[in-house]
Amino acid sequence: xxxxxxxxxKGPLSELAKxxxxxxxxxxxQCGAEYRLLTGDPFAAQLKFQGKKAxxxxxxxxxxxxxxxxxxxxxxDPDMIPVKGLTANIFTEETGIGICxxxxxxxxxxxxxxxxxxxxxxxxxxxxGSVYRLEKDMRKKLRSNINYYEVKVIGDSIFVxxxxxxxxxxxxxxxxxxxxxxxxxxxYCSYLPDPATKxxxxxxxxxxxxxxxxxDRNIKIEKMDSFRRLVEEGVIDP
Numbered sequence: 528x529x530x531x532x533x534x535x536x537k538g539p540l541s542e543l544a545k546x547x548x549x550x551x552x553x554x555x556x557q558c559g560a561e562y563r564l565l566t567g568d569p570f571a572a573q574l575k576f577q578g579k580k581a582x583x584x585x586x587x588x589x590x591x592x593x594x595x596x597x598x599x600x601x602x603x604d605p606d607m608i609p610v611k612g613l614t615a616n617i618f619t620e621e622t623g624i625g626i627c628x629x630x631x632x633x634x635x636x637x638x639x640x641x642x643x644x645x646x647x648x649x650x651x652x653x654x655x656g657s658v659y660r661l662e663k664d665m666r667k668k669l670r671s672n673i674n675y676y677e678v679k680v681i682g683d684s685i686f687v688x689x690x691x692x693x694x695x696x697x698x699x700x701x702x703x704x705x706x707x708x709x710x711x712x713x714x715y716c717s718y719l720p721d722p723a724t725k726x727x728x729x730x731x732x733x734x735x736x737x738x739x740x741x742x743d744r745n746i747k748i749e750k751m752d753s754f755r756r757l758v759e760e761g762v763i764d765p
Contacts, residue, residue, distance in 0.1 A: 530560035530599040530618040533589055537567060537582040543731060543750050544605040554609050558616045561597075574675065576682045583656060583687040590661070590670040600666065604657040606750055607714065607728045608763050615727055617660055623709035624661060624701075625654025625692075639686050639693060646677060652696035652703050656689045657714040657730050665701070672698035717753040718742040723762045
């Protein structure tokens, strides 16, 4: 089995992105997988996506035929850090495509259904864009349904890769099911409780914990502050 872990970043790497790249490269090696950092606009550059989140569309490059030699391709955001001592192998121990916890169902998915009813359903996969795990047959299935007009429309909106992936899942008839969903530990928000035991990849967020199991919406911090706190707590390596 040949696998690869991808990340994408456009522009000079941030301090956190440099750390994430280093840690994810080491994690891929630990899992016997290759690693590659994609830069620039590797997905549909001719579409010239607009909007604040336009760069996120480039994560869809993982569907490209250039990766068809790999059995499993994992795409991870560059603000994700593995927990200390992580041994779980996302390539061989999981079957899901991405995470879809309750807050994604009630927020991003619900808003996408409202904004693009013609491109969405309640019955096909919708996943948070921070981590995708796609096996070869599924990548080919999704890729075969790409319609660049629709990709442009969705890619110019705030929903970017998440919306495009959902539309492709709809066209490819990929159901929203437990089998197609990764455990939340593979993108465990930094403000959630017990990250050392409940998390695998920690997603650094701009809110601290509220002490009640959620985030403090009244305080904004830098993602590096979340990283430093979790280092101090022994959740991730310094």
